[in-house]
Amino acid sequence: MASKTRFTHAKKAVRKISFTGKLEEWSAAEKISFGDGRVQPRGRHATVYTLWDDNFLYIAFDVDRMNPRAKVTRHDGEGLWLDDGVEFLIDPMNDGGEYCMRDDIAYHINLLNVVYDERGTGEKKADASWVGSAVHEVKLKTDADGVTTGYICEVGVPWVELGITPVEDRTVMGIDFCVNGTDDETGNYHYFDWAGLKLFHHPDGFGLLELVSGPL
Numbered sequence: 001m002a003s004k005t006r007f008t009h010a011k012k013a014v015r016k017i018s019f020t021g022k023l024e025e026w027s028a029a030e031k032i033s034f035g036d037g038r039v040q041p042r043g044r045h046a047t048v049y050t051l052w053d054d055n056f057l058y059i060a061f062d063v064d065r066m067n068p069r070a071k072v073t074r075h076d077g078e079g080l081w082l083d084d085g086v087e088f089l090i091d092p093m094n095d096g097g098e099y100c101m102r103d104d105i106a107y108h109i110n111l112l113n114v115v116y117d118e119r120g121t122g123e124k125k126a127d128a129s130w131v132g133s134a135v136h137e138v139k140l141k142t143d144a145d146g147v148t149t150g151y152i153c154e155v156g157v158p159w160v161e162l163g164i165t166p167v168e169d170r171t172v173m174g175i176d177f178c179v180n181g182t183d184d185e186t187g188n189y190h191y192f193d194w195a196g197l198k199l200f201h202h203p204d205g206f207g208l209l210e211l212v213s214g215p216l
Contacts, residue, residue: 006195006207008032010050010057011214012168017051017058021139021152026051026060028214032177036192040066042184046086048177048194052166052211056135056156061086063179064150068140070111076128077114082189084181085110085138086153091174091203092162099124100201103163105132108180109153113138126201133161168213174206 009030017025026049035045049060063086070083081087089106091097100106100120108116119130134157141150159166164173178193178200197205 006032007210008050008207009210009212010052011212013051013053013058016053016056017060017154017156019135019137019154019156021137021154023049023060023062023152029060032194034177034192034194036179036190040064042066044179044181044192046177046179046192050209054159054166056158057090057162057166059088059155059157059177061153061177061179062141062150063153064141065181066150067148068111068151068181070114072110072114073112075114075131076116080110080114080116081108081180081191082182083110083112084151085179087178087180087191087193087200088155089176089178089200089203089206090157090162091206092164094172094174094208096174096204096206097122098202098204100126100203104174104201104203105130105157105161106201107132107134107136107155107157109136109138109155110180111138111140111151113153120201124201133158166211168211171211173209174203175209176200176206 029049068084104120118126
């Protein structure tokens, strides 16, 4: 397994997340920030927060993006990743690999809160017939003039889905956080991610997430 170059912590929360787009609930969470290297208005930037409790791993994406757009409205709809939205991939056992294994999962969630979810197969092509049970909500961000400036996506992934029992200061998993969309000028798929992967479904390249104490 390749050495990890990214590392973050998820603190334990004492209350459930409300999924109303209120980032005040995430104020005690450790933040990670990354962007696509472009300047506004074409540029995009993301801040990601993680928390956990006995039932869920919580993830929040705060994405800056002028005039985001999406059109896919069907679960597992083809090309959903071309819409503005987020993606995260989890290797619960942190066992790495060239391709995602059966314990590894990935979620794409677009601006319309529609999901394309898949589970690894041990081969290059993932299993998109798998249906996950994560809860998630997307809220738009607007400025004083009512112009959409980005969005907030909040997610709760059940531990039962990940197949592990969380233990603070002991549970470490592989993870990557991504932002999807298309280039404004070319219309081509354009993404950026925390781990800097050229191939998303490559657990050896994921960063690490450790569960720690630290209630809100």
